[in-house]
Structure formats: structure tokens, C-alpha cells
Amino acid sequence: MEKATFCLFLSLLISRTKLGDTGCSLPVDWDGEFHDSSDSTQDITITRYNNYVVGWSLTVFISTVSSWTCVDEDKSNNLLLFKSNQTIDVFGAPHDAYRCIKYGMLTIHSYSYLILANIESNAGNKRVLIMPTNTVADIRSACNQSNGLPSAVETIVFVKKGYIAKAAQSCPSPFLGCYNYSLNDGSTTYCDGTSVWDVCSDRTQMVVNYTLCSKKQFFSNGGVAYCAYSTSVGSNYYVTVVNADSTVDFTTTFRFTCYAVTSSGGYVYASDNIGACVQNQSPYNKSVTGTGTLVLSAYTFISDVTTETSDDNVGVIVGSLAGVVVLVAAVVAVVLIYKKCQQTH
Ligand SMILES: *[C@@H]1O[C@H](CO)[C@@H](O)[C@H](O)[C@H]1NC(C)=O
Ligand SMILES: *[C@@H]1O[C@H](CO)[C@@H](O)[C@H](O)[C@H]1NC(C)=O
Ligand SMILES: *[C@@H]1O[C@H](CO)[C@@H](O)[C@H](O)[C@H]1NC(C)=O
Ligand SMILES: *[C@@H]1O[C@H](CO)[C@@H](O)[C@H](O)[C@H]1NC(C)=O
Ligand SMILES: *[C@@H]1O[C@H](CO)[C@@H](O)[C@H](O)[C@H]1NC(C)=O
Numbered sequence: 001m002e003k004a005t006f007c008l009f010l011s012l013l014i015s016r017t018k019l020g021d022t023g024c025s026l027p028v029d030w031d032g033e034f035h036d037s038s039d040s041t042q043d044i045t046i047t048r049y050n051n052y053v054v055g056w057s058l059t060v061f062i063s064t065v066s067s068w069t070c071v072d073e074d075k076s077n078n079l080l081l082f083k084s085n086q087t088i089d090v091f092g093a094p095h096d097a098y099r100c101i102k103y104g105m106l107t108i109h110s111y112s113y114l115i116l117a118n119i120e121s122n123a124g125n126k127r128v129l130i131m132p133t134n135t136v137a138d139i140r141s142a143c144n145q146s147n148g149l150p151s152a153v154e155t156i157v158f159v160k161k162g163y164i165a166k167a168a169q170s171c172p173s174p175f176l177g178c179y180n181y182s183l184n185d186g187s188t189t190y191c192d193g194t195s196v197w198d199v200c201s202d203r204t205q206m207v208v209n210y211t212l213c214s215k216k217q218f219f220s221n222g223g224v225a226y227c228a229y230s231t232s233v234g235s236n237y238y239v240t241v242v243n244a245d246s247t248v249d250f251t252t253t254f255r256f257t258c259y260a261v262t263s264s265g266g267y268v269y270a271s272d273n274i275g276a277c278v279q280n281q282s283p284y285n286k287s288v289t290g291t292g293t294l295v296l297s298a299y300t301f302i303s304d305v306t307t308e309t310s311d312d313n314v315g316v317i318v319g320s321l322a323g324v325v326v327l328v329a330a331v332v333a334v335v336l337i338y339k340k341c342q343q344t345h
Contacts (some may be wrong), residue, residue: 024070037256100143103272110167118148168204168226178300185292194328219254268296
């Protein structure tokens with residue numbers, strides 16, 4: 001390629017990468033279909049080149065939001081602001097919905113994020129900002145902390161479709177072991193006495209034995225789920241697991257379950273919820289959108305089975321650091337060539 005042509009191509013590429021269509025450039029991995037723990041009705045589809053997301057469905061009063069466009073970003077703080085592509089009718093007045101997210105990388109195939117907004121009772125108790133149409137909204141105004149902040153408990157996880165197993169992380173300490181368990185759904189107790197909940201054969205996987213007790217766990221037909229994310233707040237852990245079934249129907253089976261978990265007096269207590277955990281989810285109380293409360297009793301602790309310290313996460317961190325180094329080197333090279341181009345024009 002001729003030098004002038006090359007330089008023109010390079011400057012086009014750079015301006016394009018910097019700005020995208022609407023002032024956002026989504027992380028490079030954000031393209032294609034994803035499982036998202038904030039939407040239990042469908043998978044979401046991200047089209048990176050036009051910053052467009054189909055999914056994150058929301059019903060506000062009589063209106064439905066089914067897609068969004070990224071309209072502003074703050075790269076240094078990992079903030080992205082999405083605006084609904086549908087208008088919301090609030091008693092005759094047109095409004096827009098805004099979803100400000102603060103994201104972080106878990107693996108190259110999975111990310112976590114929080115929605116920086118208030119819980120709206122008129123939007124099915126989801127976190128979202130509703131503003132009259134024509135309001136000028138940007139990161140500064142629509143990601144304003146005074147609009148309301150979520151707690152880490154509510155962390156949302158999304159995983160690239162086809163890469164569920166690659167998103168597996170070590171389960172947190174209260175879940176590590178081989179257990180028998182019972183599940184109480186508020187009226188009936190299941191699985192008491194004969195059951196196995198295995199997180200000792202592989203510490204990134206939960207496997208239940210449906211031959212011993214057929215009551216479904218983590219909304220899975222196959223009885224296998226991967227831990228994808230966990231955080232601790234006080235003495236509780238909040239653990240997001242991904243159902244390993246090849247497909248889910250979004251009615252009886254779902255991709256994500258979040259557990260509020262704690263250990264006490266030799267037992268592990270947990271309550272489940274479809275999708276992400278909710279603000280006040282407690283290990284001892286059934287969540288409105290969960291199946292019930294679990295009591296797990298360990299018959300083998302993980303330390304008895306595996307003595308080596310597994311470093312699944314270190315591998316990922318080292319891997320992504322190596323990726324970052326390569327990326328930084330590439331960016332520096334491009335910037336140097338670009339400067340050279342500018343000098344000679
Ligand atoms: C969504 O909205 C954005 C601007 O708000 C617009 O540019 C885009 O064309 C819309 N996309 C679709 C598919 O309607
Ligand atoms: C954030 O909200 C506070 C309180 O409502 C307001 O005073 C402030 O101006 C807002 N900041 C921006 C950048 O809109
Ligand atoms: C675990 O199994 C033992 C023996 O079968 C039983 O006594 C105990 O109640 C079981 N615990 C749970 C939580 O199911
Ligand atoms: C499940 O339990 C049954 C009955 O004890 C046993 O035969 C079977 O091997 C178990 N399955 C697995 C995968 O461990
Ligand atoms: C959980 O249930 C107990 C009673 O079993 C109750 O005292 C407690 O307030 C509940 N906690 C939450 C967070 O709902």
C-alpha cells in the first residue's frame with residue numbers, strides 16, 4: 001500500500017475506533033450473543049459496530065423496552081450509558097429509559113456489571129433511570145450517584161454464548177466440598193437424607209445427583225452448573241452460577257442462579273434466586289423469585305480431596321495481563337506510526 005493511502009486508512013481507523021457511531025466504543029469482546037443474568041427472559045445480542053443491544057427487556061407502565069443504544073461512555077471509570085430505543089408512555093408524556101452500567105472483566109468470555117440507578121417500582125423493580133424525552137442525558141447526569149447506587153450483592157454477570165465452561169471460576173469457600181442437602185420451598189422439604197451436591201470433584205462446578213433426589217437445582221435439567229462470580233458482603237457470599245444445559249427455555253429452566261450463602265454451626269445455608277441476587281436476599285429466607293432455602297451438610301471437605309492449591313484464577317489473570325501487554329505494545333506501535341504519518345503530511 002502507498003504510504004499516503006496507508007496513513008489515511010490509519011487515521012480513518014483511529015477516528016472510527018475512538019468515536020464509534022454515538023460516542024461509545026464498547027469493549028472489543030462485546031459482540032454477538034450473550035447470556036445475561038439481568039434478563040431471565042432471553043439471551044441478549046450486542047452489535048458492537050453500532051453500539052446496539054437487543055435484550056435487557058423492561059416493562060414500564062404500559063410500554064415495553066426491548067433494545068438499547070450506547071450513547072455515552074467514561075472509559076477511565078468503566079462506565080457506559082445506554083438509552084432505550086423505544087419511548088415510554090408515562091400517562092401520555094413520552095419518556096426515555098437510561099441504563100448506566102459500571103463493568104469489569106471476569107475472564108475474556110465473561111464480564112460483571114452493576115446498574116447505577118434507582119430501583120423503579122414502575123419498572124418491575126429493576127434499576128433504571130426514566131427521564132422525559134428531550135432531556136439531555138450524559139454520563140455526568142445519568143450516572144450520577146445521587147440517582148441511586150446498587151450494592152455488590154446485585155452484581156450482574158454476562159457470558160459469551162458458547163463459552164459457558166470457559167467462564168468457570170473457583171466456587172467460594174462455603175460451597176467447596178461434597179454435601180448432602182435439603183431444600184425447603186416454603187411448604188415442603190425435599191432431598192433430605194439421600195442427596196449429593198458435589199463441589200469437590202471440580203471446585204469450579206456444582207453437580208447434583210438427580211438419581212438420589214430429582215428436585216431440580218439451579219434451574220437445570222442436567223444438574224451441572226459452573227460458578228462464574230462471587231462476592232462477599234459481611235458474613236454472606238453471593239454466588240452467580242451458570243447452568244451448563246445446552247439450552248434453557250426461560251420458563252422452567254434458566255441460565256443463571258444467584259445464591260446468598262453463609263456457613264454456620266457446621267452447616268451451609270443458602271437461598272437461590274433466578275438471575276442475579278436481589279438487594280435483601282438472605283441465606284435463610286426464600287426469595288420471591290427463588291425456589292427456596294437450602295441446608296447443606298458436608299461429608300467431604302475440599303481439603304480432604306485436593307491438597308494442592310488450585311490457581312484457576314491466577315491463570316486467567318496472568319493470561320489477561322499478557323493480553324494487555326501485547327495490546328499496549330500494539331497501541332504504542334500504531335500511535336508511533338500515526339505520529340510519523342502526521343509529521344510527513
Ligand atoms: C436506536 O436508536 C439510535 C439512536 O437513539 C438510532 O441511531 C438507531 O438507528 C436505533 N436503532 C434501531 C435498530 O432502531
Ligand atoms: C448530581 O446530582 C446532584 C443532586 O441531585 C446534583 O446536585 C448534581 O448537579 C448532579 N450532577 C450532575 C453532573 O448532573
Ligand atoms: C445428610 O445425610 C445424613 C445421613 O444420611 C442425614 O442424617 C442428614 O440429615 C443429611 N443432611 C441433610 C442436610 O440432608
Ligand atoms: C448417583 O447416585 C446413584 C445412586 O446412588 C449412583 O448409582 C450414581 O452413580 C450416582 N451418579 C453419579 C454421577 O455419581
Ligand atoms: C428471614 O426470616 C427470619 C425468620 O425466619 C426473619 O426474622 C428475618 O427478618 C428474615 N430476614 C430477611 C432479610 O427477610
